[in-house]
Amino acid sequence: MDDKLSRRQFASRAAAAAAGLALGKIATPQDAAKPVVVSDQDAATIEAGLSAPLSDEAKSILKSTLKANREGVEARMKFKLPENSEPCTVYMPTSGGKK
Amino acid sequence: MSLSPFSSIRDLASALRKKQVSSVELTQMYLGRCKSLGAEHKAIAELMESSALSAAKEADNRLASAKSVLHGIPYGVKDLLASKGVPTRWGSPGHDDQVFDFDAEPVARLNSAGSVLIAKLAMIELAGGGNYNVPWASATGACTSAWDKGRWAGGSSSGSGAATALACVAYSLGSETSGSITCPSAFNGLTGFRPTYGRVSRFGAMALCWTLDKVGPMARSAEDCAIVLECIAGRDPKDPSTLGEHMKLRRKGPRPKIGLLKERFAENKAPECEKAYNDALAVFRKLGYETVEVAYPEIPYMLAVGIIVDAEGASAHEHFIRGDRFQKLADVNQVGGFAAALDTKAVDYLWAMRLRTEALKANAVWDKCDCIFTPVFYHPGPPADQSFEKTWVNMGGDYGPANLLGWPSMCFPMGFEAGSPLGGQIIAPAMREDVCFRVANDFQRATDWHLKRPNGV
Numbered sequence: 001m002d003d004k005l006s007r008r009q010f011a012s013r014a015a016a017a018a019a020g021l022a023l024g025k026i027a028t029p030q031d032a033a034k035p036v037v038v039s040d041q042d043a044a045t046i047e048a049g050l051s052a053p054l055s056d057e058a059k060s061i062l063k064s065t066l067k068a069n070r071e072g073v074e075a076r077m078k079f080k081l082p083e084n085s086e087p088c089t090v091y092m093p094t095s096g097g098k099k
Numbered sequence: 100m101s102l103s104p105f106s107s108i109r110d111l112a113s114a115l116r117k118k119q120v121s122s123v124e125l126t127q128m129y130l131g132r133c134k135s136l137g138a139e140h141k142a143i144a145e146l147m148e149s150s151a152l153s154a155a156k157e158a159d160n161r162l163a164s165a166k167s168v169l170h171g172i173p174y175g176v177k178d179l180l181a182s183k184g185v186p187t188r189w190g191s192p193g194h195d196d197q198v199f200d201f202d203a204e205p206v207a208r209l210n211s212a213g214s215v216l217i218a219k220l221a222m223i224e225l226a227g228g229g230n231y232n233v234p235w236a237s238a239t240g241a242c243t244s245a246w247d248k249g250r251w252a253g254g255s256s257s258g259s260g261a262a263t264a265l266a267c268v269a270y271s272l273g274s275e276t277s278g279s280i281t282c283p284s285a286f287n288g289l290t291g292f293r294p295t296y297g298r299v300s301r302f303g304a305m306a307l308c309w310t311l312d313k314v315g316p317m318a319r320s321a322e323d324c325a326i327v328l329e330c331i332a333g334r335d336p337k338d339p340s341t342l343g344e345h346m347k348l349r350r351k352g353p354r355p356k357i358g359l360l361k362e363r364f365a366e367n368k369a370p371e372c373e374k375a376y377n378d379a380l381a382v383f384r385k386l387g388y389e390t391v392e393v394a395y396p397e398i399p400y401m402l403a404v405g406i407i408v409d410a411e412g413a414s415a416h417e418h419f420i421r422g423d424r425f426q427k428l429a430d431v432n433q434v435g436g437f438a439a440a441l442d443t444k445a446v447d448y449l450w451a452m453r454l455r456t457e458a459l460k461a462n463a464v465w466d467k468c469d470c471i472f473t474p475v476f477y478h479p480g481p482p483a484d485q486s487f488e489k490t491w492v493n494m495g496g497d498y499g500p501a502n503l504l505g506w507p508s509m510c511f512p513m514g515f516e517a518g519s520p521l522g523g524q525i526i527a528p529a530m531r532e533d534v535c536f537r538v539a540n541d542f543q544r545a546t547d548w549h550l551k552r553p554n555g556v
Contacts, residue, residue: 046438051423054434058426061435065230066442069409072402076450079399087452088459089310092339 038067104266108323112168122171126155129173132267141242142261144178144219151217170213175268178219181303189305190222192238193424203303205331220258226307227255228412229433234483236430241483245553246519250480253283259317260287270318276311277502281510285522286480288512291317292324296505297342300335308411321540350533358393358468367493369477375514395499406451413440461500471526479519509535512548
């Protein structure tokens with residue numbers, strides 16, 4: 001299953017194909033400088049938080065998806081966000097109490 | 100006027116008012132089609148025969164005092180929307196006994212208008228949030244296109260697409276996080292209306308992504324979609340994300356200017372779609388619409404969408420993912436994908452949400468045009484019996500900022516490839532559903548693509 005595209009990989013490629021983006025500026029996981037290694041232990045740690053062991057196939061998909069997602073971290077770091085920019089999450093304070 | 104299962108909402112309503120047909124008769128007709136055509140295409144998650152007939156009888160009794168054109172009209176909803184006392188399984192084999200004791204707000208509004216809910220419609224399990232890779236990633240199996248049982252109906256609002264195109268219902272509701280209304284609408288030759296984020300209450304809808312999910316109508320014309328959206332839109336105190344702005348769909352004024360993205364028909368081997376697109380453009384120009392070439396800023400929008408889906412989806416379904424029913428999911432890719440999503444880091448998510456702020460620069464595109472016309476996909480739905488890694492090839496599609504920024508879109512049929520429909524879409528700025536509706540409605544007044552029906556139904 002290692003040849004499967006994760007959503008993040010797919011999204012990067014699809015964005016390039018559909019929107020005509022120049023992905024040279026936005027590295028795809030394949031362009032990552034350092035190979036990302038996902039160990040059996042990484043997958044086992046997640047599996048330990050589930051109620052039952054995963055099937056071999058699911059475990060294989062978990063590992064390949066983890067690898068792709070971690071490669072995606074390197075890919076996203078190639079896109080520089082403005083320093084100090086804010087996420088589009090806003091906390092709306094609400095008054096409490098009876099008055 | 101001759102009535103058919105494919106009649107418009109206004110024609111059905113008119114026939115009801117004139118007592119040419121009763122709501123009970125309409126409901127029986129559509130229930131029958133759900134049992135035959137709907138079942139053949141695996142489009143139905145739960146038929147609500149008993150409650151639907153009761154509601155239809157009530158609608159007939161109250162016809163004289165009806166205030167809505169939707170009064171007495173049978174409809175279906177994606178099985179992601181709660182409906183009181185009826186199983187709402189979210190398409191998931193792991194939620195087969197889930198029943199809510201309340202209606203989702205869009206369902207409640209339609210029911211209050213007198214519309215008659217007759218079926219919960221099939222969907223991809225958990226709206227595909229775990230990165231599904233097969234058309235049969237659903238408790239009900241692979242839902243097939245109304246036009247070709249060998250092709251997938253699209254997802255994740257699969258049943259809403261197929262059932263509405265097969266006239267098993269007069270109209271339906273779907274939902275979209277990233278493509279789940281537009282995709283099945285295109286693959287089934289429907290008109291689908293993805294509203295602005297926050298336009299329709301998500302109360303009682305399964306959450307995949309709180310900051311991306313939208314509920315919207317899927318119907319057989321722009322006018323039908325508009326009627327339904329006008330009923331379900333509006334502020335809801337139970338969903339703090341709903342917008343306070345009043346939606347006014349039917350505006351007049353100068354024709355909107357249509358923006359055109361750089362399309363890649365040749366490299367995606369899509370001559371049929373290219374012809375359909377150019378023919379549609381010719382129609383728009385004949386109607387007096389001006390066009391202008393536009394481009395989005397180069398920002399990795401879809402990378403952010405993927406991270407947001409992972410983070411919010413894993414959180415929304417964490418209890419299920421860590422529970423003992425998780426591995427009942429129909430697609431093992433969803434099991435591996437949701438498990439991996441638990442590993443999403445806070446810094447990943449916040450990067451995606453910061454990118455979303457940066458992506459607001461894409462609003463500059465509206466300095467040049469009032470809406471964008473682009474194909475939904477370059478080809479019809481892929482085969483229903485193969486995984487997407489083999490079949491999702493040269494599909495293209497709009498992977499710009501529209502979903503990330505909550506922009507509305509109306510998609511509509513504009514041609515065919517190998518006997519299956521191709522869809523185009525009009526994307527507009529946030530809160531400008533009126534532009535989507537006006538342009539798509541003008542197109543449908545000048546063409547008859549939306550009036551084409553699958554053979555033999």
